[in-house]
Amino acid sequence: SQQGEEDPQALSIQEGENATMNCSYKTSINNLQWYRQNSGRGLVHLILIRSNEREKHSGRLRVTLDTSKKSSSLLITASRAADTASYFCATDSGGYQKVTFGTGTKLQVIP
């Protein structure tokens, strides 16, 4: 079963615009991670935010976490055509044991 749900399911933007995708989850978490998947490939880890953190930055990525609302958002600034991919949030209750993924947001960046 999926722990999280991403919103929107699909997003199409012009190159240079910002892309925001949201993730809601159901149970208590130890950390929340975001992964990216190019078509037909495996997932690649992007960024991790711990349950006691509220915001984290990595390059053009900004992640926020609201544990009271059980939600997270991923912002990609100044998007590029190469950012076209599916993005998934993932959670685990501790120690990277059973890591469960959301349903994903499919992002298309139009050059």
Next chain:
Amino acid sequence: DTGVSQDPRHKITKRGQNVTFRCDPISEHNRLYWYRQTLGQGPEFLTYFQNEAQLEKSRLLSDRFSAERPKGSFSTLEIQRTEQGDSAMYLCASSTGASPLHFGNGTRLTVT
């Protein structure tokens, strides 16, 4: 670090046949995970190993599915008596247990 390797990349089989997939994790990683992903969906957890011990199995892993990691290194996932509903991408990932998951590029199974 040569990454997580999965073999084969693609497998086409007829309904009722058995198939086996192999995953070679990153060498220093003691955790190994199997996921199944259908088109347009996120990866669904199947099972994970800590060294050679299988610590958790999803209810998705019916008795037709078996996974092993005999020496705590590579792992195999076998599906017996395949059904069309088994058609999916099977993803393997590994980690140290204190780090995010590193994924292979998956094995795409098509059951005809």
